[in-house]
Amino acid sequence: MLNILIGCFLGFFICFVVFRWVIPNLPESFKEKVKKYFVPAVIVAIILLALILYFFLPLAFKFVAINLWGIPETIKNSKGVVTGTLQLTDLGPLGDIYGSLNTLFTSLTLGVIAYTAILQYRVSKVMQKDSFKNMFYSLLEQNREIINSIKFPQFEKIGLIKVKSETWDSVKIFSELSDTFTEFLEKNHHRIESLTKEDVRKVLRNFVTDKTKNTRSNGFYSSFKNYKSLINYVKHEEILNEEEKSFYFSVIRNSMYYGEKKALLLLVISSSNDEYLECFKDTSLLDLKLKILSRDLIEEREKKERLIRFIKHFKVDPSLFKNGDLLK
Incomplete structure (x- = not known):
């Protein structure tokens, strides 16, 4: 019994020393490894302990019976003469209890x-999410490269010769498109509610035709089809919950130029088969300036009001907009 108490005391003392002085002074890198492998190590230790106890239980039981319960190690007869030592068969009645x-x-x-199965499932899910994350950012980067590769060469006539004067990059293109759309709404403010899809289609078509001087569109329209692939990739991923999907949609939204968002709005409205409308539902992708603030000047306020009228006229689903509650 005394041996057991001494062993317990030494065990507690060693644990105290380890947790009080040894662990706090370990390098951070080592602590991270310990945290990473702590649970698997505990599981392995439990399994090993169970196996050891299972195979050596009789000896352990005999040890406990002698040292803890005080059962004599020797067997004596009625006269006190030792006739043998304690055998495992002598502990049968006690063994039945346990x-x-x-x-x-x-x-x-x-x-x-x-x-362990639950842990493996969680690890598998984490690996799947990591794989999705890597693919998502790869596709997003590819999409941005395609958008940034759009160029509109500008020409001017010198005599009878057409000479290339400059080349608009994507930043300039979408900035000009945004201004063109704003001017279109301002010019047609009195008849916004009577605009048709064809009117909206002409805004884009005339912009591209005019700025490219009737040359090819340089992949302007086809570049936006990549957004559909990217959005659908997020939407149809089953391992993501709604909060995670919203996060990835916000990453896409924040990667876009403001003029891009206006171009997508025009495509959503003018698309003949509603392909963009269906794809962009419930994404809050279009972060347009719709909220009227008290500090807005009259001109800025009127721009926002015209844009809201335009969106409501074509009954664009509010879930496409980050601040779609303003359209309800």
């Missing part, structure tokens, strides 16, 4: 196996 330990260890083993 026969349920086998069931207990079986239950613990099943519990450990179930927990």
Whole structure:
């Protein structure tokens, strides 16, 4: 009994020293590794302990019976003469009481196996999300490269010769498109509610035709089809919850030029088969300036009011807009 108490005391003392002085002074890199492998190590330790106890339970039981319960190690007759030593068969009645330990260890083993399966499922899910994340950012980067590759060469006539004067990059193109759309709404403010899809289609078509001087469009329209692929990739990923999908939609939204968002609005409205409208639903992708603020000047306020009238006239789904509640 004394040996057991001394062993327990030494065990507690060693644990105290380890947790009080050793662990706090370990390098941070080592601590991170410990955190990473702590749970698997505990599971392995439990399994090993269970196996050791299972195979050496009789000896352990005999040790406890002698040292803890005080059962004599020697057997004496009525005259006090030693006739033999304590055998495991002599502990049969006590052993029957603890026969349920086998069931207990079986239950613990099943519990450990179930927990291991849960951990493996979580790890698998994390790996799937990491794989999705890498693919998403790869596609997003590819999309941005395509958008930034759009160029509109500008020409001017010198005599009878048409000479290239400059080349508009994507920043300039979408800035000009945004201004063109604003001017279109201002010019047609009195008849916004009577505009048709063809009117909206002409805004884009005339812009591209005019700025490219009737040359090819340099992939202007086809570049936006990549947004559909990117959006659908996020929408149809089953391992993502709604909050995670909203995060990825916000990443796409924040990567866009403001003029891009206006171009997408025009495509949503003018598309003949509503392909963009259906794709962009519930994404809050279009972060347009719709909220009227008290500090807005009259001109800015009127711009926002015209844009809201335009969107409401074509009954664009509010879920396409970050601040879509202003359109309800």
